[in-house]
Amino acid sequence: xxxxxxxxxxxxxxxxxxxxxxxxxxxxxxxxxxxxxxxxxxxxxxxxxxxxxxxxxxxxxxxxxxxxx
Numbered sequence: 495x496x497x498x499x500x501x502x503x504x505x506x507x508x509x510x511x512x513x514x515x516x517x518x519x520x521x522x523x524x525x526x527x528x529x530x531x532x533x534x535x536x537x538x539x540x541x542x543x544x545x546x547x548x549x550x551x552x553x554x555x556x557x558x559x560x561x562x563x
Contacts, residue, residue: 506557
């Protein structure tokens, strides 16, 4: 399986550690979650029990935060 190019903000890194969500789960959430656009340029991807908030710039997924659903 091809891995996504993912970069985490300091805040997002803290959130996944605090909430016990692995980097693999975040990647799955981006690939398989239900997408919703948030203006101006954020993507919310709802997956399992959490939501990944990120921006896609070029081929890189910049994770802003990960929050419970």
